[in-house]
Amino acid sequence: LTADLEGLRGLPAETLDGHRMPLWVNTGLITDALRSLDRGAEGVGLYRTEVPFMMKDRFPSESEQQKTYREQLETFSPALVTMRTLDIGGDKSLTYFPINEANPFLGWRGIRVTLDHPEIFLVQVRAMMKASEGLNNLRIMLPMVSNVTEVDEALHLIYRAHVETLEEGFDVEMPEIGVMIEVPAAVYQIRELAQRVDFLSVGSNDLTQYLLAVDRNNPRVADLYQAFHPAVLHALKLIVDGAHAENKPVSVCGELAGNPMGAVLLMAMGYDVLSMNSTNLPKVKSVIRGISREWADNLLAEVLTMESGQVIASTIQLVLEKAG
Ligand code: PEP
Ligand code: MG
Numbered sequence: 001l002t003a004d005l006e007g008l009r010g011l012p013a014e015t016l017d018g019h020r021m022p023l024w025v026n027t028g029l030i031t032d033a034l035r036s037l038d039r040g041a042e043g044v045g046l047y048r049t050e051v052p053f054m055m056k057d058r059f060p061s062e063s064e065q066q067k068t069y070r071e072q073l074e075t076f077s078p079a080l081v082t083m084r085t086l087d088i089g090g091d092k093s094l095t096y097f098p099i100n101e102a103n104p105f106l107g108w109r110g111i112r113v114t115l116d117h118p119e120i121f122l123v124q125v126r127a128m129m130k131a132s133e134g135l136n137n138l139r140i141m142l143p144m145v146s147n148v149t150e151v152d153e154a155l156h157l158i159y160r161a162h163v164e165t166l167e168e169g170f171d172v173e174m175p176e177i178g179v180m181i182e183v184p185a186a187v188y189q190i191r192e193l194a195q196r197v198d199f200l201s202v203g204s205n206d207l208t209q210y211l212l213a214v215d216r217n218n219p220r221v222a223d224l225y226q227a228f229h230p231a232v233l234h235a236l237k238l239i240v241d242g243a244h245a246e247n248k249p250v251s252v253c254g255e256l257a258g259n260p261m262g263a264v265l266l267m268a269m270g271y272d273v274l275s276m277n278s279t280n281l282p283k284v285k286s287v288i289r290g291i292s293r294e295w296a297d298n299l300l301a302e303v304l305t306m307e308s309g310q311v312i313a314s315t316i317q318l319v320l321e322k323a324g
Contacts (some may be wrong), residue, residue: 009040013285019293021267023285024275026253033075036278044081045201045275046253047072050092058096065127077135083128085121086114087143091217105215110144115153125161129172138175141201146183151196182206187235190242200243204254208232226309227256233304240270251275260287261316268300291323
């Protein structure tokens, strides 16, 4: 089976009736990036920049960051690399920037931290832009957005960073900017958010945790963390429809995209890109190559009428097994 999956590397993720589904990867370390290319990744949908920050015992300097980002951009060029601005807080902390809160998942995390510390944000965005000189395959993505003001403020800082980068003599294009949809409020402002940026990407891990009010890391409530809960699926459908109504592409970069059953449903919903851990990519590709888009559409229509996440999950599992 492993040999079969390896053989898929050069083949497109295309259904039996010719629907192409771009499969991208999530990275953090440069080793993830190299492994991803081996597995036939077509781009990076989520580069978690907090990973290199966690390897240090102080904030990496602008030039250190530039070097780290350059490696990612060069490795994938000409394919696009979506760099997420620092997403600390919640379950991700830096020893040299402790955040102590009673409710870290509802607290100071992601864009909230960097908008309160524009100096951290500006250094990071300038480092990304400088790293992209001559390659121009950078996209920048904002985590944990819960209202439009955060996007407007972040865009303002990003334009400023671009001007400063040009003034320093770098010849770089303005990258495409995107927003992560991972807070329920963002689902209901999907069109307003889409109007402000170039692309959207769903963080289904956080979106599921916040929709269901279930800590994604708490084993005691793990059985309530249902990736296929009808509320999650309906939210995912609202997001893709809203993004497309504004003619903006939308991807999923949470774990659901790397789950073969999730990938089939997301494709049927109309998602433009699925971004996953490289380990899951060959399996997802092989499932997509084994079904038709029409079959996936019918499955989605049936699933969207169901009322229980457990029934949905076992139904999909069953039909996928039957389909081989
Ligand atoms: C997500 O929330 O789905 C996501 C991709 O981001 P992270 O897992 O890094 O929070
Ligand atoms: Mg997240």
